[in-house]
Amino acid sequence: MRRNALGFTLVELAVVLAVVAVLALVAVPAFSRLLASARTATAFHGLTTAMAMARIHAISHHIPTTVCPSVDGENCRRDLVWESGWIVFLDRKSKGVPATGDDILQRISPSLGGLAVRSTVGRHYVRFRPDGFSYGTNFTLRICTRTPLQKVGDVVVNNAGRVRSQRPAKPLACPYTP
Numbered sequence: 001m002r003r004n005a006l007g008f009t010l011v012e013l014a015v016v017l018a019v020v021a022v023l024a025l026v027a028v029p030a031f032s033r034l035l036a037s038a039r040t041a042t043a044f045h046g047l048t049t050a051m052a053m054a055r056i057h058a059i060s061h062h063i064p065t066t067v068c069p070s071v072d073g074e075n076c077r078r079d080l081v082w083e084s085g086w087i088v089f090l091d092r093k094s095k096g097v098p099a100t101g102d103d104i105l106q107r108i109s110p111s112l113g114g115l116a117v118r119s120t121v122g123r124h125y126v127r128f129r130p131d132g133f134s135y136g137t138n139f140t141l142r143i144c145t146r147t148p149l150q151k152v153g154d155v156v157v158n159n160a161g162r163v164r165s166q167r168p169a170k171p172l173a174c175p176y177t178p
Contacts, residue, residue, distance in 0.1 A: 058128035068125035073107035082117040085109040144174035
């Protein structure tokens with residue numbers, strides 16, 4: 001038998017595979033938490049950016065500008081569901097729908113798998129007037145994880161048009177069932 005043969009023994013290969021398996025078991029949950037955290041941050045940033053952009057556009061161009069949930073990037077949804085996407089559009093006649101495709105300023109179709117985003121009951125969209133105000137009641141978008149069902153934060157637009165996001169120190173009970 002030659003002692004200078006190259007390669008691994010079966011025992012060495014089994015030890016390496018066992019170490020790789022243990023490392024994978026430790027890394028997968030951490031990666032899942034990282035992915036969930038990135039999706040949550042994407043939802044907060046995307047929603048606050050769209051609201052701020054709509055307000056700035058309404059003020060600078062003196063045209064009412066609206067943000068509403070949308071599935072197809074062309075029409076507003078009439079329910080409270082936002083996780084499929086949203087559009088920002090010129091709302092010249094304050095109808096809450098884009099008059100033409102040219103009035104749409106931005107279409108957002110985020111990948112928010114595992115998140116549910118719902119707006120305040122009675123508020124399907126938010127409209128910013130040329131003075132920057134968003135009249136009516138405060139508009140709130142609640143962001144919840146689906147598994148487990150927990151509220152991770154809100155994006156709020158007050159009557160003066162100020163957009164802010166808030167996140168609880170620890171996840172809370174979700175106020176709705178997605």
